[in-house]
């Protein structure tokens with residue numbers, strides 16, 4: 012421990028460590044950026060001089076990991092509106108979103124596309140440098156899509172932009188992957204299947220070619236980057252597996268054979284259903300013009316049902332599923348990302364603790380940091396949240412209003428940072 016590192020002792024709390032069945036009354040000592048001790052009672056000599064935080068019976072648990080994150084999405088109802096935001100405003104609004112997601116309990120995020128090429132990259136770098144608050148981020152490229160695919164909002168004789176880059180042909184895709192690797196992205200995002208919102212490429216269509224995917228993935232891997240696919244159709248899932256793509260999103264139209272294939276690759280892949288957007292588009296988007304009739308015309312009720320069926324099966328087969336529901340659209344605001352946990356319980360059949368594992372330990376593995384985050388354990392980085400309620404019994408308590416404390420690498424954020432700075436030496440800080 013550094014001589015003057017901040018020392019915080021959390022008392023009067025239930026600690027859920029990240030492991031199923033672990034909830035118990037514990038004290039947690041944080042020294043600097045790391046967890047120094049987790050014990051029924053931390054030894055007196057170790058906690059001497061620490062700032063004592065009385066958690067009032069709340070639950071302390073690992074910070075959450077969003078496995079499908081779009082920090083640069085600006086909560087627009089029409090993605091074309093995102094395309095027309097100048098880069099300066101867009102950067103500042105992304106910074107604002109990063110803080111909201113952090114205060115919503117997320118200390119890490121896997122980028123699932125950046126709305127302009129370097130937004131994820133610069134926000135990741137500024138967060139890492141400690142100059143702005145936000146979750147630790149794996150920076151993604153924009154969605155690489157082919158003509159007529161998800162994100163190609165162009166129309167003949169009209170100038171329109173969106174959140175994607177439209178590229179056709181293996182060589183041009185290879186060049187773009189090289190460019191973005193040079194710029195420092197962590198993840199290459201490919202839109203392999205269509206989408207319910209795309210007029211002539213439905214979610215069951217597979218529109219990126221084998222050669223284009225092969226070019227993207229081999230190039231990405233040559234630079235040490237990982238690849239994420241927008242893969243709703245069975246064929247797009249199969250192509251993702253064939254080429255060694257690490258992150259597969261959606262997959263809700265995977266047929267039985269494709270589910271078997273996913274199981275065979277269970278050690279290599281992370282799956283993100285991104286169910287929050289499907290759910291809210293069907294049930295909570297009427298005021299943005301997505302009426303039940305429009306949702307039905309898109310086939311959303313069947314898509315939601317299919318997604319629930321596929322992930323019920325994938326849960327039984329023990330695949331590594333991540334939470335993260337495409338937050339950043341008008342009807343999926345940033346900061347509400349933890350709602351996905353409740354969807355996992357209600358729609359996919361996860362127990363509350365199993366859902367939390369998807370949001371903590373599975374997420375930590377996706378970040379390749381499972382020996383440092385995702386658990387409350389001695390020596391791990393102090394990525395911790397404290398929430399009013401018992402999330403290991405009812406995950407619906409995980410909302411910004413109920414999260415009193417967000418600590419990332421021991422650094423307090425939000426109101427808690429202010430309360431700690433006002434603490435009187437020797438007097439406990441009461442959270443409730």
Ligand SMILES: [Zn+2]
Nearest residue numbers: 079123285337
């Ligand atoms: Zn997405």
